[in-house]
Amino acid sequence: MDIAIVGAGAAGAGVAYALREADATVTVFEKSRGVGGRAATRRKHGCRYDHGANYVKANEDRVTDLVGSTLGTDGLVDVEEPVWTFDASGTIEEGRESDEHKWTYEAGITQLAKRLFAHTDATVELETRVGAIEREGEGWTLADVDGADLGTFDRLVLTPPAPQTAALLDATAWDHDLRNELREAVEAVDYRTVYSVLLHYDFELDRPWYALVNTDKEHDLGWLSREECKPGHVPAGESLLVAQMAPEWSRERYDDDPEVVKEDVADVVTALLGDERLATPDWTDRQGWRYALPEGGLEGDAHRRCAGHGLYVAGDWVVGEGRVGRALACGLDVGERLR
Ligand SMILES: Cc1cc2nc3c(=O)[nH]c(=O)nc-3n(C[C@H](O)[C@H](O)[C@H](O)COP(=O)(O)OP(=O)(O)OC[C@H]3O[C@@H](n4cnc5c(N)ncnc54)[C@H](O)[C@@H]3O)c2cc1C
Known part of the structure; x- marks a missing residue:
C-alpha cells in the first residue's frame, strides 16, 4: 500500500506516526524547507524562537502520552x-x-514533528509543493507545481x-460529484490572519509573566510573550518578545512595508508595557500567517x-480548533483509520 501525505505539520506528522508499524510505504510532500508547519522555529543572532505556535497544550491523553513521555x-x-x-484599555491583570x-x-517547537517523523520510515520530500492531483484507476497521481510527476x-x-x-x-482531476462537494465544504472554513513580530533587546525584561493575552479581543495586539522563558531559546541578559497582532489589524497591515509594520508593533508594545526602551529593539523579525487559525470546523x-x-483530510480545520495538539490528534485518527 502506497500512501501520500501532503503537508508535514502536526497533522501530517500524526498520520505518519500512526502508520509507523503499518504495512505501507509512506511519502510526505512538504512545500517548506523543514517540517512542523505552523509549529515553526527560527534561529537568529544566537536566539531560537517559535514564531508560530508558542507551545503545545496537553489537551488529549494521547498527546500527553506522546509529548510527555513516548517521544x-x-x-x-x-x-x-x-x-x-x-x-x-491596556490594563494588565493576573490570569x-x-x-x-x-x-x-x-531546540524549538519544530522538534515535535521531527521526533514524530523520526519514529517512522516515512520519506519526507521537502521543498516539494503539490500542485495537481489526478484520479487514475483506483489511485491518486500527484504532480508538483511545475508539472513534475510525484x-x-x-x-x-x-x-x-x-x-x-x-x-x-x-x-x-476526478470526475465525481464528491470532489465538488468536498471542495465546497473545505472552502467554507475561514481562517484568521495573524502577523507575528519579534522584538529583540540586549537587556533583560523583568516581568512576572511568560505571556499576556488580550481577553476582550478589542486590542490591536492579541498576544505578547517572552521567549526567554523557554530554556535554550534566548541567551542570558537578553529579551525576545513575540507579538502576535489581532486578526483585523493583521489583515489590514499584511501587505504594508514590513519595516513600518515592525516599528508600529514596537510602539504598541511600548505603550502596553509602559517602558520606553521597548520602542527601539536592536533587531527584529516578522512572519505573516495568512492562514493562522481556523474559525470553525469542516461541516x-x-x-x-x-x-x-x-x-482523506486532516488538520486543525477539520476539528475546528487552531491547536497543535488537536491537529496532531486529528492526524493520528486518520492514520489509525488508514491502518
Ligand atoms: C501565530 C500562531 C500562533 C499559534 N499559537 C498556538 C499555540 O500557542 N498553541 C497551539 O496549540 N496552537 C497554536 N497555533 C495553531 C497551530 O500552529 C496549528 O493549529 C497547528 O500547527 C496546525 O497544524 P496542521 O498540521 O493542521 O497544519 P500546518 O502546520 O499548517 O501544516 C500544513 C503543512 O502543509 C504544507 N503545505 C501546504 N500546502 C502544500 C502543498 N501544496 N504541497 C506541500 N505542502 C503543502 C505547509 O507548508 C505546512 O507545513 C498558532 C498558530 C499561529 C499561526
Whole structure:
C-alpha cells in the first residue's frame, strides 16, 4: 500500500506516526524547507524562537502520552511562568492559574514533528509543493507545481490549511460529484490572519509573566510573550518578545512595508508595557500567517465518504480548533483509520 501525505505539520506528522508499524510505504510532500508547519522555529543572532505556535497544550491523553513521555523528554520545555491578561484599555491583570502544560523544546517547537517523523520510515520530500492531483484507476497521481510527476498512490491525505486544501481540490482531476462537494465544504472554513513580530533587546525584561493575552479581543495586539522563558531559546541578559497582532489589524497591515509594520508593533508594545526602551529593539523579525487559525470546523460528511475512495483530510480545520495538539490528534485518527 502506497500512501501520500501532503503537508508535514502536526497533522501530517500524526498520520505518519500512526502508520509507523503499518504495512505501507509512506511519502510526505512538504512545500517548506523543514517540517512542523505552523509549529515553526527560527534561529537568529544566537536566539531560537517559535514564531508560530508558542507551545503545545496537553489537551488529549494521547498527546500527553506522546509529548510527555513516548517521544522523549530530553530537551522538553514546560514553560512555568503564567499567562496574564490585558484588555482594550491596556490594563494588565493576573490570569487564572492553570496547571496545563505549555510544552515546547529547547531546540524549538519544530522538534515535535521531527521526533514524530523520526519514529517512522516515512520519506519526507521537502521543498516539494503539490500542485495537481489526478484520479487514475483506483489511485491518486500527484504532480508538483511545475508539472513534475510525484508518483501514484493508493491513498492520499491532504493536510494543508483549508484554503490551500481547497485550491488543491480545485486542481484535482476526478470526475465525481464528491470532489465538488468536498471542495465546497473545505472552502467554507475561514481562517484568521495573524502577523507575528519579534522584538529583540540586549537587556533583560523583568516581568512576572511568560505571556499576556488580550481577553476582550478589542486590542490591536492579541498576544505578547517572552521567549526567554523557554530554556535554550534566548541567551542570558537578553529579551525576545513575540507579538502576535489581532486578526483585523493583521489583515489590514499584511501587505504594508514590513519595516513600518515592525516599528508600529514596537510602539504598541511600548505603550502596553509602559517602558520606553521597548520602542527601539536592536533587531527584529516578522512572519505573516495568512492562514493562522481556523474559525470553525469542516461541516458535512463529504470527507468521510471520500475515504471510501482513498482520499482523506486532516488538520486543525477539520476539528475546528487552531491547536497543535488537536491537529496532531486529528492526524493520528486518520492514520489509525488508514491502518
Ligand atoms: C501565530 C500562531 C500562533 C499559534 N499559537 C498556538 C499555540 O500557542 N498553541 C497551539 O496549540 N496552537 C497554536 N497555533 C495553531 C497551530 O500552529 C496549528 O493549529 C497547528 O500547527 C496546525 O497544524 P496542521 O498540521 O493542521 O497544519 P500546518 O502546520 O499548517 O501544516 C500544513 C503543512 O502543509 C504544507 N503545505 C501546504 N500546502 C502544500 C502543498 N501544496 N504541497 C506541500 N505542502 C503543502 C505547509 O507548508 C505546512 O507545513 C498558532 C498558530 C499561529 C499561526
